[in-house]
Amino acid sequence: MRIVHIADTHLGYRAYHRINAQGTNVREADVARAFREAVDRISDLAPDLVVVAGDLFHVVRPSNAAIADAFRQFARLRRALPETPAVVIAGNHDTPRSAETGNILRLYEEIPGVHVAYHEARRLRFPHLDAAVLCVPHNALAASSERMDLEPDPQAAINVLVAHAALDDPRVRFFDEYGGARLPREAWRPEDWTYVALGHYHRYTKLAPNAAYCGATERTTPDLWQEAAIPKGFVEFDTERGALTFHELESPRRVLDLGPLDARGLAPAEVDAALEAVLAAVDGEIEGKIVRVRVLNCPRSVYRALDHRKIRELRARALHFHLDVRPPEIIRTEAAGAPGRAATLAEELQRFLRSRWELTSPDLDRDALTALALQYLQEVEAIPGG
Numbered sequence: 001m002r003i004v005h006i007a008d009t010h011l012g013y014r015a016y017h018r019i020n021a022q023g024t025n026v027r028e029a030d031v032a033r034a035f036r037e038a039v040d041r042i043s044d045l046a047p048d049l050v051v052v053a054g055d056l057f058h059v060v061r062p063s064n065a066a067i068a069d070a071f072r073q074f075a076r077l078r079r080a081l082p083e084t085p086a087v088v089i090a091g092n093h094d095t096p097r098s099a100e101t102g103n104i105l106r107l108y109e110e111i112p113g114v115h116v117a118y119h120e121a122r123r124l125r126f127p128h129l130d131a132a133v134l135c136v137p138h139n140a141l142a143a144s145s146e147r148m149d150l151e152p153d154p155q156a157a158i159n160v161l162v163a164h165a166a167l168d169d170p171r172v173r174f175f176d177e178y179g180g181a182r183l184p185r186e187a188w189r190p191e192d193w194t195y196v197a198l199g200h201y202h203r204y205t206k207l208a209p210n211a212a213y214c215g216a217t218e219r220t221t222p223d224l225w226q227e228a229a230i231p232k233g234f235v236e237f238d239t240e241r242g243a244l245t246f247h248e249l250e251s252p253r254r255v256l257d258l259g260p261l262d263a264r265g266l267a268p269a270e271v272d273a274a275l276e277a278v279l280a281a282v283d284g285e286i287e288g289k290i291v292r293v294r295v296l297n298c299p300r301s302v303y304r305a306l307d308h309r310k311i312r313e314l315r316a317r318a319l320h321f322h323l324d325v326r327p328p329e330i331i332r333t334e335a336a337g338a339p340g341r342a343a344t345l346a347e348e349l350q351r352f353l354r355s356r357w358e359l360t361s362p363d364l365d366r367d368a369l370t371a372l373a374l375q376y377l378q379e380v381e382a383i384p385g386g
C-alpha cells in the first residue's frame, strides 16, 4: 500500500500586514494555496492512507476563513479518494494549553474517513488495509512525565507511527521550531514499524529508509531566511517497495536571502550601487517575493545617506523587503557557541536580537535595545526561583 505523509501546513499563519483582493492576509492565502496544491497532488497520487503529522493550523484559534478552507480541502480529498482514510494528529501549534479549551481539529471528524487524535495517544485500526496507526499528538508526549514506549500492534500487517515531536537526533536541529515535546530516540525503533511519519521539524529529513520528517508545506518559522532554499512538500511511502519519495510543492512563495554585502569603506552611492547589483543578479523580478539583503559594516551615517526613495520603491515591489543593515562595531562571530556547550538563554537572546530580529523602523537602535533586553534578563535571572 502507499501512504502519504504531510505535516506542518500551519493554516491561518499570517505575516506582513498585506491583504489580497479578497481581503485575506497574503501569507495566510499562501499557506492555504500550498495546502490546496498538496491536496490536488495527493488526489492524483491516490494513496491508500493519508497522515497529517501535526500543526495543521498555526494557532489554536485559527480564523473562520482558515477553519472553513481546511474543511473544504478535507472534504475535497474525501470526494477524490472516498476509500482513503485521513489521520490527523495535533501538533504544538494546534494544541491548546488548557484541556478545557476545545480543539478545533475535532470538527474535522465530521467528515467521513477523517480520524483525529488531538489529546491522548490513540491507535486506529483499518481492517480493510490490515493496518494500525499509532497516533502520538503533541499533548501525549508533553503531558506525560514518564518515557513512552511506542509499540506496534502485533495483529496488524502494516504498522504506522505518527508523532509530532522534537526528535532527539543529531540529524535534526531545531533552530526555529520552538515548543515541541521531546521524543527520546530510544522510544521507538524504525525496524519495529512499517513507516514512521514525524511532524514538527520544517525541513524534509529522511531518518531511516522508512522514517522521516516530511517538512512543512510553506515557510512559516520565525527565521524564514534559514528556510529560503529548503524545498517544501510532502512524502509518499510505498510499503511494498519500501520506497520513500519526497514530492516538492511548486506553490510556496519565493524567499530570497541576498548578500551579505560588505560596506566597509564604501560611500553611500557605492552601497546603493552594490545593492542594485545584487538585486540585478536575482533570477526574475523581486515582485511579490520575500526578500532580505544583508549589509555588513555599514555605519549609521552611511545608512542615512542611502537612496531611501529607491529602498521604499523596493519595499513596495516585494511582498516584504528587509534591508538588514549592521553597523561595523557589531561582532558577528558569536552564537555558533563553543563546541560541546549549549548556548545560555542570554546568548540565545543576544543572537536573536542581533541577527534575526527585524527592526520595524530604522530609527530603532539595535544595540541599545539588545543591551536593555539582556539587562532585563539578568534581573529576572537574579530573582531566586525566577
Ligand SMILES: [Mn+2]
Pocket: 008, 055, 091, 093, 177, 200, 201
Ligand atoms: Mn510546525
